[in-house]
Each structure stands twice: as C-alpha cells, then as structure tokens.
Amino acid sequence: MSHNELMDKTYRFQRYIYDATRKYFLLGRDRLIDSLEPKPGARILEVGVGTGRNLLCLAKKYPECTYYGLDASSLMLETAKTLFTKKGLTPPKLKEALAEKVDYRELFDVPEGFDYIIFSYAISMIPAWEESLARGVEALSPHGTLSVVDFGDQAGHPHIFRTFLWKWLGFFHVHKRFSLLGSLEGLAIKARAHFEYESVVRNYAWVAHVQLGQEKTS
Template identity: 45%
Template sequence: MDRIYRRQRVIYDLTRRHYLLGRDRLIADLAPGSGTVLEVGCGTGRNLVAAARRHPAARFYGFDVSPAMLETATAALARAGLGGRVEIAQADATAVAAGALFGRPGFDRVFISYVLSMIPDWRAALERAAEALAPGGRLLVVDFGPQDGLPRAFGRGLFAWLALFHVHPIGDLPVALGDLAARHGLALDCRSLHRGYAVYAVLERPGA
C-alpha cells in the first residue's frame, strides 16, 4: 500500500471526491450520539475529519495498514484540531482485533468506505469488522457496485481504470454481506446506489 499511495496520498482526496459516491451519506447516517466510531482503512483521515465534525459528541478511532497514509491522516487531524477526539493506529484489516488495539470492548459504529475492493482477503476484513461491533452497534459499508444499471462500456472502462490502482470491485458483495449477517446474527439493509454504481449496506447487531 505504501508503494501505491506514497505519492498519491498528496492528491488522493482531491481526485477521489468525484467518484467515491455515497461516503458522505454514510458519514451522515452514522448517528453515533456520544458513542464510539471506528473506521476500517482510514487512509488520509478525510472521513474521520468529516465524521468528527458532523458528530461532535462521539469519540473516533481509525486504523490503516499504510504508515504513509497514517502520516497524512495525523497531519489532517492536527490541522482540524481533532487530535484529542480521534485516535489512529497501524493495523491490517484482515487480522486486527480492533477492540484490543484501542483498549475497548467494542464500538457503537464501525464503517468501511471504499476499502474492501482494495483488500485481497476482503471477506476476512468484513469478519473482523463485524467482530468489533458492540451490542446494538452498526456496521456501515459502501463500495463499488456491479454497474449493472449503467452502460456496459462505462462499467468496463471504470473497472479497467480502477485496476491500475489495485482496486477490484466485488461483484458478489451483497451476497457476502447477507452471509455475514446470517452468521453473526445481524440485521441487514443492503441497497444499490446510482443505478448500481455503489453498494450501500447497514448491518446492525441486536442490543444487550
């Protein structure tokens, strides 16, 4: 990840804002109150800054596998004056025990925004994210969809372009989310955004 994004991280947020559709909706839907929020694959810190500003009573946590991205995130949080409310660390989404990483029993909200399609073992990342949920907690996911409602040439072109950055949209993501929900006893609301451009899902663990 450092090899891919060491240079790109400088312009990452400027270029991605035009096509990572649904992530601001996800941030608005977090509604954590005064609870705890974990971002899986926090990258440059852009989402954490936006979420912490929108939900000022909550406490935020994030991790990323890339030290270079975490350098950028640390600087972004400092500029926003959020260092006291947001804690970040280096970890692998496929192997991390996020509660132990941050010394918490679980999180009220966990979110993954356009990260699964960058992780070869994305199923393991989903498992670890579900395990990090506290009772009554919600896991929110947004990522590229199958583009099935859009012109075929658009989808082929998008997938070819994304592959240059080692991003591979997951065609069976809704099915995998359904399996995850069944195995962990989670309620699932999964929908398509923008004619299949993105998949947006909310999984909720029953309360204690």
C-alpha cells in the first residue's frame, strides 16, 4: 500500500470526527497559530494540512493572506475544501503530494517562496520527515519562518502515561520524533537562521520556529 493510500485509509472515517476529537490531544496548535503575525499579503503554507482547521483559524484572523495546503490524503483535502466553503470562505490552494518528495515552490508555482510554512502534527506521520523539513526551509522567502508543533518526548510525564500514549498513537501511524528539536536546530545553523522552541505541558508537545534572516540560536 502506498503512503497516500495508507493516509486515505487512516482518515476515511476519522475525518468526520477529527476536529471534534483531536482538540483534546493535539496540544499546542493554537499556541503556534497565535505566535504567527503575518503581514497582509503573506503566503502561508501548511504541510500535512489535514482538515484545514489550522488554516481556517488563520484565514479568519488574517483574511488578506494567501493560503496553501498540501497533504498525502486526497480525502483530507476534500474535507478541508468543504470546511472553508461551508464557512463561506475561499479555500486554500490545495494539492495532493508527499511532503518529502516535492519542491513546495514548484508545486504551488510560488517562486518567491512562502513567508510561513507550518507542520502541525504532520512530522510524526511523514516517513522521511527530516527531508520534508529541509524542503520546508528551502521553500521559505528570505525572511520566512518555518513553524512546527508535534509530540515531544513527554519527559515530564510518568512512564506508564508515555507507554500508553505511544501504543495508542501507533494505531494512527504516528511515530516518535524525539530528535526533532536537534534536527531543526541543525537546519537553522545551516541556514544562518534563528531557532527557538517551547515545551507544551511538560514536553507533551513541542512548538518550534526557524526564522530566516534573524541568526541567533537559543
């Protein structure tokens, strides 16, 4: 089974209850959204856009930006389109693609690059996740920001909680990415960019940013 087929299979029915259920355990998404302050006209791409919930939050707040979303699942993209049209908003430009395989600028015909690229709980599902992060940094505009929110290492939680969490997440093809912060910091150093991160609920999740044109690693 291809990865696209696997993602369609995973979300065929889940997508109808996705937004109602995920708000309880995909923590930190709103923190990431609130940390962005796009200027009018900014180009914002979400990789692994899912139901479009994050872009919808941004589009309501910043209607004068242009939105783009890519996902491996055509069914999730269908749901994202419906979500926007139901709210009377123009849907983002949506493309079915594998994050680790495509050039984001070419895919959306945006040679100038994106001002913001978001990976929200997608890195833990993308097989070649480091490759997709590198592609993300390459696709930023000169002062662009790449932002990631995903599961952390839960270092501040009991062992039993961690064991149960990862067993359960395994059913959804979610994998540990405990080297995420190190990888992002490495990309930031290479791109002479600023790197910062914060822990959400004792490392349940991490929110991290790589900002080009602002070298200073913390």
